[in-house]
Amino acid sequence: MRKTIDQVAQLAKVSKATVSRVLNNSPKVTEETRERVMKVVKELGYYPSAMARRLTTNKAETIGLIIPAPHDRTFGNPFYTEIIRGFAHQAKIKKYDLLLFTNEHKFNYSQLFYDRRVDGLLLIGVKRNDKGIIQLSKKEFPYILTGKIDYEDANYIDAENRRGAYRAVSYLANLNHKKIAYIGGSFEFVFNQERFEGYLSALQDHNLEYGKELTMESISTQESGYEAMRKILKFSPIPTAVFAANDLDAIGAMKAVKEKGLRIPEDIAFIGFDDIQLASFMDPPLTTVRQPIFEMGTTAINLLVGMIEGRVKGAQQIELPTQLIIRKSSGKIRMCK
Amino acid sequence: MRKTIDQVAQLAKVSKATVSRVLNNSPKVTEETRERVMKVVKELGYYPSAMARRLTTNKAETIGLIIPAPHDRTFGNPFYTEIIRGFAHQAKIKKYDLLLFTNEHKFNYSQLFYDRRVDGLLLIGVKRNDKGIIQLSKKEFPYILTGKIDYEDANYIDAENRRGAYRAVSYLANLNHKKIAYIGGSFEFVFNQERFEGYLSALQDHNLEYGKELTMESISTQESGYEAMRKILKFSPIPTAVFAANDLDAIGAMKAVKEKGLRIPEDIAFIGFDDIQLASFMDPPLTTVRQPIFEMGTTAINLLVGMIEGRVKGAQQIELPTQLIIRKSSGKIRMCK
DNA sequence: CCCACTAATGTAAGCGGTTACATTCGATAT
DNA sequence: ATATCGAATGTAACCGCTTACATTAGTGGG
Numbered sequence: 001m002r003k004t005i006d007q008v009a010q011l012a013k014v015s016k017a018t019v020s021r022v023l024n025n026s027p028k029v030t031e032e033t034r035e036r037v038m039k040v041v042k043e044l045g046y047y048p049s050a051m052a053r054r055l056t057t058n059k060a061e062t063i064g065l066i067i068p069a070p071h072d073r074t075f076g077n078p079f080y081t082e083i084i085r086g087f088a089h090q091a092k093i094k095k096y097d098l099l100l101f102t103n104e105h106k107f108n109y110s111q112l113f114y115d116r117r118v119d120g121l122l123l124i125g126v127k128r129n130d131k132g133i134i135q136l137s138k139k140e141f142p143y144i145l146t147g148k149i150d151y152e153d154a155n156y157i158d159a160e161n162r163r164g165a166y167r168a169v170s171y172l173a174n175l176n177h178k179k180i181a182y183i184g185g186s187f188e189f190v191f192n193q194e195r196f197e198g199y200l201s202a203l204q205d206h207n208l209e210y211g212k213e214l215t216m217e218s219i220s221t222q223e224s225g226y227e228a229m230r231k232i233l234k235f236s237p238i239p240t241a242v243f244a245a246n247d248l249d250a251i252g253a254m255k256a257v258k259e260k261g262l263r264i265p266e267d268i269a270f271i272g273f274d275d276i277q278l279a280s281f282m283d284p285p286l287t288t289v290r291q292p293i294f295e296m297g298t299t300a301i302n303l304l305v306g307m308i309e310g311r312v313k314g315a316q317q318i319e320l321p322t323q324l325i326i327r328k329s330s331g332k333i334r335m336c337k
Numbered sequence: 338m339r340k341t342i343d344q345v346a347q348l349a350k351v352s353k354a355t356v357s358r359v360l361n362n363s364p365k366v367t368e369e370t371r372e373r374v375m376k377v378v379k380e381l382g383y384y385p386s387a388m389a390r391r392l393t394t395n396k397a398e399t400i401g402l403i404i405p406a407p408h409d410r411t412f413g414n415p416f417y418t419e420i421i422r423g424f425a426h427q428a429k430i431k432k433y434d435l436l437l438f439t440n441e442h443k444f445n446y447s448q449l450f451y452d453r454r455v456d457g458l459l460l461i462g463v464k465r466n467d468k469g470i471i472q473l474s475k476k477e478f479p480y481i482l483t484g485k486i487d488y489e490d491a492n493y494i495d496a497e498n499r500r501g502a503y504r505a506v507s508y509l510a511n512l513n514h515k516k517i518a519y520i521g522g523s524f525e526f527v528f529n530q531e532r533f534e535g536y537l538s539a540l541q542d543h544n545l546e547y548g549k550e551l552t553m554e555s556i557s558t559q560e561s562g563y564e565a566m567r568k569i570l571k572f573s574p575i576p577t578a579v580f581a582a583n584d585l586d587a588i589g590a591m592k593a594v595k596e597k598g599l600r601i602p603e604d605i606a607f608i609g610f611d612d613i614q615l616a617s618f619m620d621p622p623l624t625t626v627r628q629p630i631f632e633m634g635t636t637a638i639n640l641l642v643g644m645i646e647g648r649v650k651g652a653q654q655i656e657l658p659t660q661l662i663i664r665k666s667s668g669k670i671r672m673c674k
Numbered sequence: 675c676c677c678a679c680t681a682a683t684g685t686a687a688g689c690g691g692t693t694a695c696a697t698t699c700g701a702t703a704t
Numbered sequence: 705a706t707a708t709c710g711a712a713t714g715t716a717a718c719c720g721c722t723t724a725c726a727t728t729a730g731t732g733g734g
Contacts, residue, residue, distance in 0.1 A: 003451075004690060015714045020692060028712060047451035051392040052690035056719050060388070065437070070426040076614070081413040088439045089407040097454070098437040100402070102425045114340075114384035117434070222618050255620055277413070281559050283592055341720060352684045357722060365682065389720035393689050 003046040012040040023048060054116075062097040063087075063304060064118035068125040069104040073221055077248070078276040079293060080124055083146060086297015087122060094305045108132065113141045119308045122146070122300060127188045137315075142307035144300045144316065148190040155307075155316040157300045161191045164289035164322030165198025168271045169243050171287075171324060173206035176334040177241040177269060180208065182215040183228045183253055184245030195245040195273060214239055218249050225252025233260055240268060240334060247272040247279045247288055254282065254329070265331025275325055284328030292320050340383040349377040360385060399434040400424075400641060401455035405462040406441040410558055414585070415613040416630060417461055420483060423634015424459060431642045445469065450478045456645045459483070459637060464525045474652075479644035481637045481653065485527040492644075492653040494637045498528045501626035501659030502535025505608045506580050508661060510543035513671040514578040514606060517545065519552040520565045520590055521582030532582040532610060551576055555586050562589025570597055577605060577671065584609040584616045584625055591619065591666070602668025612662055621665035629657050 009016040014033060021029050022037040040046075054060055065087060068075050091098045099118060101107065103125070109132050112118045120142035126133065128150045136143045137153050145156035172180050182199050185192040196215070203210050213235045218224035225248060232239065233256060244250035250272030257268050264270055264284055272279060275290035299318065306312030346353040351370060358366050359374040377383075391397055402424060405412050428435045436455060438444065440462070446469050449455045457479035463470065465487045473480045474490050482493040509517050519536050522529040533552075540547050550572045555561035562585060569576065570593065581587035587609030594605050601607055601621055609616060612627035636655065643649030 002690095006690080016691080017693075017715075018713060021713090024692085030712065033712080045451070047448055049392070049690050050452045050454045051388050051397070052719090053692080055386070055388040055392050055721085056690080056692045058719070062436075067425075070422045075422055076415060076418040078413060081418060085407045085412055088404075088437060092439055092441065099399075100425060100435040100437050102429055104429065111384055114382070115387045117387045222615070226618075252618075255618070258620065278559070281563075281589075281592070283595065339720095343720080353721080354685080354723075355683060358683090361722085367682065370682085386720055389689090390722080392691085393720080393722045395689070 003044050005046075005048065008037065008040050008044060008046050011044065012037045058116070060097075060116055060119045061095070062099050062118050063091060063301070063308075064099045064101055064109075064112050064121045066101045066103050066107070066109065066121060066123045066126075069102050072103075072125070073219060074125060077125075077220065078278065079274055079291075082276070082293040083124065083297040083300075086294040086299075087301055089294075090298040090301035094301060096301075096305065106132075109143075110135050110139065110141070113139070120144075120304045122304060125189075128190045129188075142304055144304045144307075146296070146300065148194075148317075150190065153315045155303075157296050157303070157316075157318045157320070158191060159291040159296065159322050160319050161194035161322070162198040162201075164273065164291075164324070165195040165243065165245065166202045167198075167322075167324050168273070168287075168289050169199050169202035170206065171326075172241045172243065172269060172271060172330065173202060173208060174333075175241075175269065175331065177239075178208060179214065179237065179239040180241045180243060181232050181239035182243055182245070183218055183225055183232070183249045184215075185218060185220040185249070192245055199243055199245075218246075218252075220246040220248055222248050222252035222255070225249030226256045227252075229253035229256035233257070238268070241330075242268060242270050244270070244272045247274040247276045247286060250286055250288070250329075251278060251282060254286075265329055269331045269334075270329040271324075272329075279325075280327065282329065287327045287330035288325050290323045290325045292322075296320055340381050342383075342385065345374065345377050345381060345383050348381065349374045395453070397434075397453055397456045398432070399436050399455050400428055400638070400645075401436045401438055401446075401449050401458045403438045403440050403444070403446065403458060403460045403463075406439050409440075409462070410556055411462060414557065415615065416611055416628075419613070419630040420461065420634040420637075423631040423636075424638055426631075427635040427638035431638060433638075433642065443469075446480075447472050447476065447478070450476070457481075457641045459641060462526075465527045466525075479641055481641045481644075483633070483637065485531075485654075487527065490652045492640075494633050494640070494653075494655045494657070495528060496628040496633070496659050497656050498531035498659070499535040499538075501610065501628075501661070502532040502580065502582065503539045504535075504659075504661050505610070505624075505626050506536050506539035507543065508663075509578045509580065509606060509608060509667065510539060510545060511670075512578075512606065512668065514576075515545060516551065516574065516576040517578045517580060518569050518576035519580055519582070520555055520562055520569070520586045521552075522555060522557040522586070529582055536580055536582075555583075555589075557583040557585050559585050559589035559592070562586030563593045564589075566590035566593035570594070575605070578667075579605060579607050581607070581609045584611040584613045584623060587623055587625070587666075588615060588619060591623075602666055606668045606671075607666040608661075609666075616662075617664065619666065624664045624667035625662050627660045627662045629659075633657055 005016045005019050009019045019037055022034050124146045126145055134151050148156050148158045184196055187193045216228035218228040250270055272286050272288040275288045279286040279288045303316050342353045342356050346356045356374055359371050461483045463482055470491055471488050485493050485495045521533055524530045553565035555565040587607055609623050609625040612625045616623040616625050640653050
């Protein structure tokens, strides 16, 4: 019932070694026998057993993808969806399977290497102090993080967060905004801190005031961006511009502003970060710092496959450039009051 | 360097059969030797090779998850994200790995069974006339579709689309709306047709007019919902209510309405379908037909695992009930002009 | 005290491939 | 014609487990 390489060998009147060679495109096979074998393979509908191949070659042909736990509020973040698109696209090209794991209960990544289910790991949404990563590095297991962490030998791919934020805030400053608020996610993630630092240093370079009441923490969802903005709006005078370290925060915040009857960008200008699909569809369309998310995904796969196959060595740390996408929400130059 | 069962056996001074028994919780092992073996396992940091186990037991311990191609416009649809949440959650509980595939270039699902990479398949976003599914059914490969298709022996899990749509539109009719527009996705997907039929039969039952110009096709994205609504708004008199077969369409359509300076729900009432997270966060919050998406995901896994392990037989067709979630966008009862 | 029986453990075959090494065979050089 | 060589193919070991069957040890009954 199940087709095996032996059956093919018998029918084609060759040894299974030869069948194996044909299937693996070994050069030392006559064209004639290659055809004969392939004919039988076709007729029989034979597909080599992946598990058998993986056992003998000691390769899983598989990359593990670790995403946040299902109960994590960030689970469906469009950034994740988009980078997974990049992973899926490139993994197929590189002929690796993608195994999906959910990061629950201090999940022990290393096990996936020990029991040889994966050749490498891709990790999304890892917090800066995650200890598991250090183990992976020390054991020289191939892996790539999406986003920098504290451990300095970690392999990661990230965007130029500080520069992106700096440019966005400078842009607002050059538009003559004096009071620029900040909404951003927890410093548990390094990229949030970097974006905040970019914000700060832009304020400094433009001699703008920085106030505790102008910066609000959120958890990178629309709801929390909304709540954060409502708090900011309670202070007076209210800021004339908001830089949100995350598009979802920006979108939530914009809702709070509209609800208050204020206009965007006339009363309050907005810039977000990420450039998720939704950003351009906002009303007004959201000016934002674009990360090349899909490209980050494909690059991560290429790098990881390089590490797996031994072509790439040492700690890999890549930061892709960001780009300020100017739309309506940031408005025009602001007249002095 | 690599730990194997033989090493464990040697150190524990037993045969590898015994080690295997211990690891698989076979009852016929003395408590004493079980402890001795486990001690060695711990000390050595031994994890059994997944591939070896899978080869001998002829089980992949893996479920394949087939999602739309990366270039497909629906790739990041929140419905998919949410149902995948359910899959991931339940697969972990059932101890199956989840293998992610992208449905490109007429991808041949069957191969995944032939080369024994998966024990079963979960398919998302499959069109009604997909021929691959018939093969799966005929071969009795375990699989579950998310959404009904034309093939009547197909295994699927779906929501009560017709009833959901019927109730939504009836609700609008009872609010005294006479002219109710429809925006919905392509009939390539059966659920879209069912929702449309639910819409139609509600119109009939309430003696409401049906007009070609009141129904608009879209592709279930905000952009296309927006475009569809702009077309509808060109006719006059414009409808007083819109039922969108998809929340994303509804959200896009709402934007077009607001842009025109019309009020929701006073000028035009809205009801969507799905109840994605975004729905409740709209302004006004979107009334919608809720599908139990997460639960559909977990149910699908349970069913599929049942099929794989031979406990569940025959064609599986499940429709989970929907529920009308009433929020602001559908408004109050409408006075006659 | 021996035998039969059961529970615990061991032995070895097999899962379905890959690959190092051995063999065969035809062509070329001598 | 024979020795030499290389290309094509075959042989068999091995990857790391599971499990049917064989063996051993331990127990109680006659």
